[in-house]
Amino acid sequence: MNIIDLHCDVLWKMWESNGKLNFSDSQKLDSNRQRMKKGRIKVQCFAIFVPPEVKEEAKFQAALDQVNYFYSEILKTGGMKQIKKWSDLFALKDNETGAILSLEGVDCIGSDLQKLGILYHLGVRLIGLTWNNANLAADGIEEPRGAGLTEFGKQVVRFNNKHHLFTDVSHLSERAFWEVVELANHPMASHSNARAICSHPRNLTDEQAKTLFLKNAMIHVVFYPDFTAQKENVHISDLIKHIDHFCSLGGIKHIGFGSDFDGIDRHIIGLEDASKYQNVINELLKYYSEEQVKGFAGRNFFHHLPINSKK
Template sequence: MEIIDFHCDALLKLSNGKGELSFLDSPELQTNFKRLKKGKVKAQCFAIFIEPEIPSDQKFHEALVQVEYFYQEVLGKNPDMVQIREWSDFDRLQENQIGAMLTLEGVDAIGNSITNLHTLFQLGVRSVGLTWNFANLAADGASEPRGGGLTLFGKEIVRFNNDHQILTDVSHLSEKGFWDVMEIASYPVASHSNTWKLCNHPRNLKNDQIEALFAKGGLISVVYFPPFITENEHASISDIIKHIDHLCSLGGIKQIGLGSDFDGISTFVHGLEDASKSQNFINELLKYFTEDEVKGFAYQNFLNHRPK
């Protein structure tokens, strides 16, 4: 069964590798081309993520470096990787092709410049998360003790996203920031988050947040990182399915997707260690849900709720 994976950090690994890694088959990449192909991942979203220790005046440059790796290493050397620039591009993928879409994880890279965001949009970014875990000029992240919401600049970014049919991603946002986004975002999503009810972690969403996101037509893509799945040390595929089941109980059976966070995580669900193992997850889901429901989680819910 084909899959759309809403989040990975392969571009960060490629950038840190300084040209030593091959997107085709480097074993260091959980989402390398061969693994995506084996796992039947039909489209992969590639996050631009700038590590906090990068000096502020170098962050936009680092974002452009990661975009260059996307164009040269991901697309340029693998003809079957096809960039998604328009929401209708998903429908035009051929049987042998894998779609590749740029996203932005935290707007630290753009400084205080909407022009920089527009540049990234022109380069193909179609989903924007306002923060990583900490505060920036747009909002507070999920781990910021202050817990503040969106700044005026943050609200300007959401309006830019609305005007350009860009998704506004609430994964990593503070709770107050989440509710500010709900008030004004036309296209909210959670690209890689689980349920706080089952795992008390600040990166997960509470029931009232989940219901509000569903009411706005947004998707939640479940994440494969064990600390977001269970409060125990290890996590199984069945543990992720419990989060999906809980999301269904909140009315979201048609608004659940997948957001692995591969290449950005350090521990793994048993049997789901990289993209090549993705069908293990699908096969387990089919034991609990109908084929149409699983197709929804895997790709169709995303296609049904993308901007028109």
């Protein structure tokens, strides 16, 4: 089955290496082009992630450098096609893979909404306000004070609403999560699992998950072992428990994948890189119908796109 993956950190890894990694076939990239083709990934979100230790004055340039790798390396590789309008997804040819830019934390724009506008014009279509830390928009899940959105953070969400962009809740503090869900037209979780199955603060509570489903929003399960099971060796069956749980909460038509490949230092056994994606599909087919698994693989995402396909 063709796959839509809502989160990988290839751009961050390429930036960290000063461009020394070849997207086509570098063995240091979980989601290189070769592996993506083998895993049948049809659409991939490439996150722009600027680590918190980067100096404030250098953050926006770091983001632009990652965008440059997207244009000069990702899109120059055979078969990769940028998705700038949601309608572009429906025009992909059989031999093409869609590439979407996302932003994992708005630290890089400081408090300058014009910089977010630049990233939007460059193709960013999914925006998370924070990583784990706090910034000028909101608190992340690891910020002890656990505050919500700032006034600037609310402006960012309104920007997303105006331009028909997804607002990603995956790394937000719980208070910020609830404020985003209240304000955002198109909230979603690009890479999160169920806290009821694995008690990690990065995972979503049942109340959060059910609220997202009621808002007609998606949750994309993540392949990081630490978010999947509290044990040393984590298997695909452990990941499926999260899908089962979200389904039990009413989310069977709201589930997708957000691997976090290239942003994780450990892997689920059998999901070591993007080439292994069909392993999780084959395992799911033991428990769910083909139509349901097609939904998880990507069809659900197509049914939850921001309503204005011209944007």
